[in-house]
Amino acid sequence: MKRQNVRTLSLIVCTFTYLLVGAAVFDALESEYEMREKEQLEAEEKRLQGKYNISDEDYRQLETIIMEAEPHRAGVQWKFAGSFYFAITVITTIGYGHAAPGTDAGKAFCMFYAVLGIPLTLVMFQSLGERMNTFVKYLLKRIKKCCGMSVTDVSMENMVTVGFFSCIGTLCVGAAAFSHYEDWSFFQSYYYCFITLTTIGFGDFVALQKNRALQRKPLYVAFSFMYILVGLTVIGAFLNLVVLRFLTMNSEDERRDAEERASLAGRRNSMIIHIQYEASLPVKWEIGGIGGGRMGGLGCGFTKQNSFSSQLNPNQYFQSVSYRIEEISPSTLKNSFFPSPVSSVSPGLHSFMDHRRLMKRRKSV
């Protein structure tokens, strides 16, 4: 089976297995607590409902209005600051849900907003993350030089280590800040930062929802927004370093297969000569083959790029192939009617390579 298909099937199996294992562990960790909490809450609800003799119908109504009033209790969600916060949760796909569009127009706009905003944000974070990685690589190189190390090259291991500790550091800084401002424990805060920066965004912990912070604490609001954006960049940089290469594996294999198929299909026993050179002016190039005393042109042209290729015709047998490159100076370009001063081609046997014997050997394989 093709490598890409094997890889894809393996990944599917791995992911499905991972889900099964996760489900089993979460079941084991949370089921009992859920049952206990459910019993406690039901008992407390019965007590209060009984204390005030609230009818079932009114109690269900109370449930509905208390649920719907939750975002309002947390603050004004849709003034500019709250809307900006919401917009961040949309395009970063965090999606806490602490506030969600109530109107149909809001829902519809939200969808269009996401369609453009999510790819834009993805590309922005990867771009900024790559810049961050490049800068870190430069810093590490300077540090290695200053420390007088013999090898100043920055390895992948160095980068991954720095990236990993940057992520941990970012989470710790956020955990410290939010535990102070939101009155959460350090662990709850760390969990909030993690769930936010991985863009999972459960919404069980949401910053800026206490004490009308969105309206009353502009500096804390600005800090929260910056933290989310910078934190996502740090995570994005780490993903850019470690994961991005794996996202293109299948495409690269597919491209390689296509090239192989193309060369097998019509160009058996062919050879491609690819010449790469360093020149500051455009050049005129020529590749010629010599076989049996004759000089055959294989390709020629004019190129501004730093390389040119030519494919050998499988029906022609050459004993050697040579190339010629001539820089075109500006004066030559202007006077293009006059032939360029180049060496004349001189034919001659050159039995450096026995292409025909090579052909015979292949047929016997």
Add this chain to the structure above:
Amino acid sequence: MKRQNVRTLSLIVCTFTYLLVGAAVFDALESEYEMREKEQLEAEEKRLQGKYNISDEDYRQLETIIMEAEPHRAGVQWKFAGSFYFAITVITTIGYGHAAPGTDAGKAFCMFYAVLGIPLTLVMFQSLGERMNTFVKYLLKRIKKCCGMSVTDVSMENMVTVGFFSCIGTLCVGAAAFSHYEDWSFFQSYYYCFITLTTIGFGDFVALQKNRALQRKPLYVAFSFMYILVGLTVIGAFLNLVVLRFLTMNSEDERRDAEERASLAGRRNSMIIHIQYEASLPVKWEIGGIGGGRMGGLGCGFTKQNSFSSQLNPNQYFQSVSYRIEEISPSTLKNSFFPSPVSSVSPGLHSFMDHRRLMKRRKSV
């Protein structure tokens, strides 16, 4: 300024502007509704609190327990089916929050689970999405052939069109299904599918939370899980097609710059000859340069790969360069002590290329 930096800064400015515009629009669409709803809810709460003469303290207690009881009202969340659903929302980063770990152990495991699961899932969806794109490309080609079209190549526009309509189709199928099972309007269902498949996952609409579906409707549960995973693949395939290439722009520019710097730094006026050939056996290769009557070896070796390269030494002037390839048959490999039967090298002037004149011309530029 470097291209990568300009690109990154532009993206940052674009994203920030996009957030400002989004915030303004959401404010305009939702603020008034929010105020109206808040007033209505407050009035209704006052009415009920007054009707039963519930003390403020008891009312706040009621608020707390009703909020905490919400997931329990929606069903049993942490048995195997519910845990599997939760695990999906973690590794896909949808993160509805309809259920969230109550225990500290659950929160801690959730974080470790996400650290491994999210990259695994990203790579899996991209891999599967690429396979899907390849298959669609193959189908389109066959369809074009069957329809007797002159051009059977599948263009990027074809692929993007098919991808786009696949996404819309997937959303519509889900919208129809969930509006039936969850008793939502088609629009609310479509909005739910969109928010889910973009992994935003607000949690304002969550499937499998009515009528104890997680325990009582295994087929519907299976459908929901499959819908999320297949839907994410379709979206992932579309992103793979359209967005993935932009995620590597900076890295590719950086690599190109590094190559340019390297060639400027120490290899001025150098040339690299790269030969690509088609052979089924490993080969022994040799590149030689001829200049001033002498044959100079430029490189030789043994390779199983389909190409080899050699860099010309800038201090040596050659008038021509030739290469030799010899397939190594299994019998030759076994008898590696005996020299391989190849053509002998015969020296000879070959003034096909005047390299020295080329060098002179460069110096004058």
